[in-house]
Amino acid sequence: MEIPSWVGKVATGVALSNPVTAPVVLGKWVADKASGALGPKTEAAPPIQPKASAPPPPPKPVAVEEKPGEIKPAYTQDPNTQTNGGQKLTGADGKWNGPEILNGQTQLSKDDPSYIAEQQNRCGPSAVLASSVMKGPDATGKLVDRLSFKAKDDDQKQELAGIKSRIADGTATHKDLSRVQHFMYQDYHVPGEKPGLSAAQMSQMEQDLSGTSKNMSLADFDNQQGSFRTTAKDGSGVEESPDKMKQRIEGLKNGQSFVQQIDSNGKGAATANHFVLMGKDESGRSYVYDPGAKTNQPQVVYQDQRPQAYSQYADGNMGITDQGQRAQVMAGSVMN
Numbered sequence: 001m002e003i004p005s006w007v008g009k010v011a012t013g014v015a016l017s018n019p020v021t022a023p024v025v026l027g028k029w030v031a032d033k034a035s036g037a038l039g040p041k042t043e044a045a046p047p048i049q050p051k052a053s054a055p056p057p058p059p060k061p062v063a064v065e066e067k068p069g070e071i072k073p074a075y076t077q078d079p080n081t082q083t084n085g086g087q088k089l090t091g092a093d094g095k096w097n098g099p100e101i102l103n104g105q106t107q108l109s110k111d112d113p114s115y116i117a118e119q120q121n122r123c124g125p126s127a128v129l130a131s132s133v134m135k136g137p138d139a140t141g142k143l144v145d146r147l148s149f150k151a152k153d154d155d156q157k158q159e160l161a162g163i164k165s166r167i168a169d170g171t172a173t174h175k176d177l178s179r180v181q182h183f184m185y186q187d188y189h190v191p192g193e194k195p196g197l198s199a200a201q202m203s204q205m206e207q208d209l210s211g212t213s214k215n216m217s218l219a220d221f222d223n224q225q226g227s228f229r230t231t232a233k234d235g236s237g238v239e240e241s242p243d244k245m246k247q248r249i250e251g252l253k254n255g256q257s258f259v260q261q262i263d264s265n266g267k268g269a270a271t272a273n274h275f276v277l278m279g280k281d282e283s284g285r286s287y288v289y290d291p292g293a294k295t296n297q298p299q300v301v302y303q304d305q306r307p308q309a310y311s312q313y314a315d316g317n318m319g320i321t322d323q324g325q326r327a328q329v330m331a332g333s334v335m336n
Helices: 006-017 022-038 098-103 123-135 137-148 154-169 174-188 199-209 242-250 307-314
Strands: 229-231 238-240 257-262 274-280 286-289 300-302 320-322 325-335
Touching: 098 123, 098 300, 123 137, 123 174, 123 199, 123 257, 123 274, 123 286, 123 325, 137 154, 137 174, 137 199, 154 174, 174 199, 199 257, 199 325, 238 242, 242 307, 242 325, 274 307, 286 307, 300 307
Parallel strands: none
Antiparallel strands: 229 238, 238 325, 257 274, 257 325, 274 286, 286 300, 320 325
């Protein structure tokens, strides 16, 4: 921009009249004068932009007890059946993660040709198998190997050999575990008896397949006067107070577990209708594995992640009512 010649003359006059305020006055005067000399601005005002409509508010999160990110799409979507039979047990990294495997493994499977009536009653075998799955592929392979010793025919022995081989090379699937559940049930359930396994049959299964050295007996329990415990009616399993059960859970060593028989119907009768696995993982975290299919929920409930859900199994809420008191039933013994 070219400065008009009159600016220099005015500047000299103002400076002489008041040397202190001259710079301020001069600056404003020159700016006003120059603006008038240049004429009014001709630049058009920017167009008015229409206001964008406000985005819709985000959906409110569903309140859950779990920690953020615990519920995952890999969990069972259908409460009536498991549909991930072809999915490998090992993850994308090729590693075996027991809790993650069991979160997608229930006692039900549409990929297993066994009768649904059997699947609905094989929670016991599922719980015993889960004890080995939590320990890793070697323990799971050993259970399958022990089961093959009881194979009723060559077809069963051959199928179990294939499953053991796939567990070893990392290609085993959830269907393979479902088939192991099937053979466990068939080998320990007595044809003609009521569906499901008794505590005695469960105890024998644990002793044969998990490497447990002996059955649990009353000699293994605290005989302190006043403690509530009785033997189960079929001569196996032990009933004890919820406080005693909590002490037993706390006393487990890392990697140990046991099967608990619970009253999942909440009828309050002196009978139990469902088996779950109580244990501590290899790092010492307490958990319960419930093989009953849940919708978009973890099958493995950790105490430190879902304390309220865990307490339903550990604190006597699903125990049985016997002699006017609440009791919990331990089926078998501690599995190492």
